[in-house]
Amino acid sequence: MTQKKLLAIMAHPDDESFGPGGTFAKYAAEGVDVHLCIATDGAAGSVAEGHEDAREQLADIRAAELVLAVNTLGGTLHRLDYQDSGMSGSPSTEHPAAFVNVDEHEAVGRVVQLIREIRPNTVVTHDSTGGYFHPDHIQCYKITTKAFHLAGDPNAYPEQNLPPFTPERLYYTAFSYRWTRFISMLMRLRGFDPTALGRNKDIDMTKLGVSPKQLHATINYRKYWDVKANASRAHATQGGGTRGGPFGVIPLPIRKLLFSKDTFMRGFPPVKDGFREKDLFA
Numbered sequence: 001m002t003q004k005k006l007l008a009i010m011a012h013p014d015d016e017s018f019g020p021g022g023t024f025a026k027y028a029a030e031g032v033d034v035h036l037c038i039a040t041d042g043a044a045g046s047v048a049e050g051h052e053d054a055r056e057q058l059a060d061i062r063a064a065e066l067v068l069a070v071n072t073l074g075g076t077l078h079r080l081d082y083q084d085s086g087m088s089g090s091p092s093t094e095h096p097a098a099f100v101n102v103d104e105h106e107a108v109g110r111v112v113q114l115i116r117e118i119r120p121n122t123v124v125t126h127d128s129t130g131g132y133f134h135p136d137h138i139q140c141y142k143i144t145t146k147a148f149h150l151a152g153d154p155n156a157y158p159e160q161n162l163p164p165f166t167p168e169r170l171y172y173t174a175f176s177y178r179w180t181r182f183i184s185m186l187m188r189l190r191g192f193d194p195t196a197l198g199r200n201k202d203i204d205m206t207k208l209g210v211s212p213k214q215l216h217a218t219i220n221y222r223k224y225w226d227v228k229a230n231a232s233r234a235h236a237t238q239g240g241g242t243r244g245g246p247f248g249v250i251p252l253p254i255r256k257l258l259f260s261k262d263t264f265m266r267g268f269p270p271v272k273d274g275f276r277e278k279d280l281f282a
């Protein structure tokens with residue numbers, strides 16, 4: 001039996017761990033060849049104005065954290081090394097080298113090349129909302145979706161000299177609005193305002209999430225909870241993935257029961273709302 005392969009394209013160093021890290025750890029432990037491609041250097045989020053010269057150092061620190069995290073999950077790391085765009089409205093979004101401003105044909109081509117070289121069964125990326133409307137997550141969705149459909153087209157990027165290849169499945173990471181409402185309620189109980197989160201206070205938790213009917217695949221990673229936790233901890237400059245105030249009240253065994261599931265929308269082949277599966281491979 002040939003080894004199954006998974007390729008995930010995620011926006012920032014930490015999205016592979018804080019996001020579906022449990023799913024990646026589970027598949028890697030089960031013998032799947034897991035490839036994790038990170039699009040940006042992740043250096044915009046934490047650089048305060050006036051400290052732009054620290055950006056290069058921060059990118060280096062986050063690169064080292066990422067290597068450790070991906071090793072912990074059991075994957076092979078790939079990087080596109082674009083510049084983190086930051087959240088909408090921040091000056092970093094205007095930078096010509098920011099991921100949101102790069103030449104689309106070139107960026108799609110790099111993902112096409114990865115797909116043709118790795119030949120994965122399954123491709124994973126962010127959904128069209130990027131989870132919380134981060135421009136880099138949305139850019140990842142756009143570029144990966146285009147690349148997924150072009151990689152099998154012999155007329156696309158012929159200069160790559162690689163045989164065309166179409167993966168079997170495309171999944172988008174997503175979560176239910178039932179979740180975000182539940183978390184919003186917990187936050188209010190703990191005295192946090194769920195409508196003004198993040199550094200710019202521009203993330204409204206109550207508006208995030210998709211209909212549970214659109215969550216076609218659910219992966220239970222309870223056995224790999226600690227692997228995900230260790231990979232998240234590797235991202236020390238991002239807070240190590242501590243789930244924040246509202247979760248502290250829930251005892252760990254119950255947290256494991258509640259939170260050890262990743263949910264995905266299936267992008268290809270298309271399925272009807274309400275479709276349910278428990279595996280990302282055909």
Ligand SMILES: [Zn+2]
Binds near residue numbers: 012134137
């Ligand atoms: Zn991100």
